[in-house]
Amino acid sequence: MQKKIFILIVLFVNSCVLLGQHQYKILFLNSSKIKIGNKWCQPGDIFIDNQPICWTKERQAMKVQNTETYTQKILVANKEMLKEHKSLSELFTTSKKLATRTGTILTLGQLRSVLGTDIMLLDEVNYSTGIRVDEMHYFFISFLYGQETIYKKLPIKTGRFILDRTIFSIDGQSIVPFSTQINIYYQNGRNRELVIEDCFLDVVPINL
Helix, strand or coil, rough: HHHHHHHHHHHHHHHHCCCCEEEEEEEEEEEEEEEEEEEEEECCCEEEEEEECCCCCCCCCCEEEEECCCCCEEEEEEEHHHCCCCEEHHHHCCCCCCECCCEEEHHHHHHHHHHCCCEEHHHHHHHEEEECCCCCCCEEEEEEEEEEEEECCCEEEEEEEEEEEHHCCCEEEEEECCCEEEEEEEECCCEEEEEEEEEEEEEECCCC
């Protein structure tokens, strides 16, 4: 009887400890592994957001997904993060640049709010949308490459559009991805609407 009571107490304490915490799955790393808490993690591993993240170098990057809400976020290490080893929950409360997808975007106004003024591009950024996307209704971007303005239609899948490194190609030839200012447009049949102007696309190196 005492053993059963002890087990129940342990389970209760554990549930209290986990209360208010969230689990995240690592989707992508631009390094082979990363230490979170007392464990070395790699893509596919799951961790709790109160565990300290031990970054090893600047621009080390990780893409994670909340296992309950499926919200994806990107984290990129800077000098401060190398010193302090903050947890995911602490980083989310101090940075506005981590969100890569927040629910379903229903209007262009919501899209402007989600995009903000900068986007971190690691492997790809997915935007779930209720905005119509098909062959006549789609998103595209423009950016400068040297003196030439490049226009790129963004790939679409069911219910979402994608911003990835395939935008860095000209006449079928790949170019080295680089950080740059972009404009994002929505083509609505014959009409074109500027969604956001001079958004900074921060391309994070995949191989450190």
